[in-house]
Amino acid sequence: MEDQYEWLWLYAAVEPVSGDSFFLLLPRVNQECLQLFVDALGNEVGEQRIGLVLDGSGSHRAEIRWPEQICPIPLPRYSPELNPAEQIFRHLRAQLANRIFEDLDELEAAITEELRPFWEQPATLQHLTAYPWWRKGLQDIMPASS
Numbered sequence: 001m002e003d004q005y006e007w008l009w010l011y012a013a014v015e016p017v018s019g020d021s022f023f024l025l026l027p028r029v030n031q032e033c034l035q036l037f038v039d040a041l042g043n044e045v046g047e048q049r050i051g052l053v054l055d056g057s058g059s060h061r062a063e064i065r066w067p068e069q070i071c072p073i074p075l076p077r078y079s080p081e082l083n084p085a086e087q088i089f090r091h092l093r094a095q096l097a098n099r100i101f102e103d104l105d106e107l108e109a110a111i112t113e114e115l116r117p118f119w120e121q122p123a124t125l126q127h128l129t130a131y132p133w134w135r136k137g138l139q140d141i142m143p144a145s146s
Contacts, residue, residue: 014129016129016134019122019123023115024041025108031064053082054072
């Protein structure tokens with residue numbers, strides 16, 4: 001019997017200070033799937049203007065039609081440690097690595113269960129992703145709320 005592999009890719013956006021997050025599971029990492037993610041994220045945030053941090057992935061360098069309210073923020077090459085969302089992936093790898101799933105539905109269910117605490121308890125995500133320099137940078141550019 002020959003092994004067969006199927007893939008499922010997690011696209012993630014996180015707001016480190018508030019712990020707000022947006023996740024989408026898609027079948028590939030390519031221009032079309034990134035466009036689907038960006039469009040869905042744009043719909044989710046509405047008119048709110050946001051920056052979306054992108055690492056050096058090939059799909060992140062593709063020609064994307066960016067919604068007006070989303071500003072892409074490319075990271076320098078080989079610097080995933082600067083991307084707060086990488087902490088989510090580190091957590092998922094620790095929980096899901098070296099497991100065999102019967103099918104993509106089982107994998108999706110496992111990923112969803114691991115992500116659930118992040119959207120049910122945003123403080124968990126804040127703890128993982130709110131690097132001190134992110135908070136400071138946001139404080140420097142955002143007016144203080146009264």
